[in-house]
Amino acid sequence: MSTQIEHLIIGFAVAIVIDTVLLLLGMKMIAKIRLSFGTALLTSFIACTLLFIIGPAFGFFLANHVVLAMILTTVIVFFVQAVLFRMAVEVTGQTLPAGNALSLLVILANFLIVPPIVAWFMGDFSKW
Numbered sequence: 001m002s003t004q005i006e007h008l009i010i011g012f013a014v015a016i017v018i019d020t021v022l023l024l025l026g027m028k029m030i031a032k033i034r035l036s037f038g039t040a041l042l043t044s045f046i047a048c049t050l051l052f053i054i055g056p057a058f059g060f061f062l063a064n065h066v067v068l069a070m071i072l073t074t075v076i077v078f079f080v081q082a083v084l085f086r087m088a089v090e091v092t093g094q095t096l097p098a099g100n101a102l103s104l105l106v107i108l109a110n111f112l113i114v115p116p117i118v119a120w121f122m123g124d125f126s127k128w
Contacts, residue, residue, distance in 0.1 A: 015051075018109055019109070023044055027085075035088055042088075043084050050077060051073070051077045054077060055069075059073075
């Protein structure tokens with residue numbers, strides 16, 4: 001039981017770190033906007049917290065329709081992250097033309113990059 005909790009906590013922390021790095025680099029490269037580290041970290045924390053709450057909730061309520069639960073979670077988190085990114089950029093006084101693309105990049109990173117990193121960190125590639 002404690003191993004599962006450790007995996008969950010480490011996965012959450014790694015997701016926030018990767019999201020923060022992607023947000024800082026993506027904003028700078030895609031939109032030519034510099035965010036402060038604190039704003040990027042807070043935005044990533046809120047987005048990851050939402051993903052880690054909504055994902056299991058949809059999985060629980062739609063247990064017989066797992067694919068539908070994954071699609072709904074991805075769509076809802078995509079739009080919420082796009083709104084969060086736009087709000088973070090408005091703090092700087094600029095506009096974000098490619099917020100939706102950046103949101104999709106962060107979500108794909110959560111699904112494709114975070115599990116192998118957590119498995120490598122924990123030393124067990126059979127978990128993902």
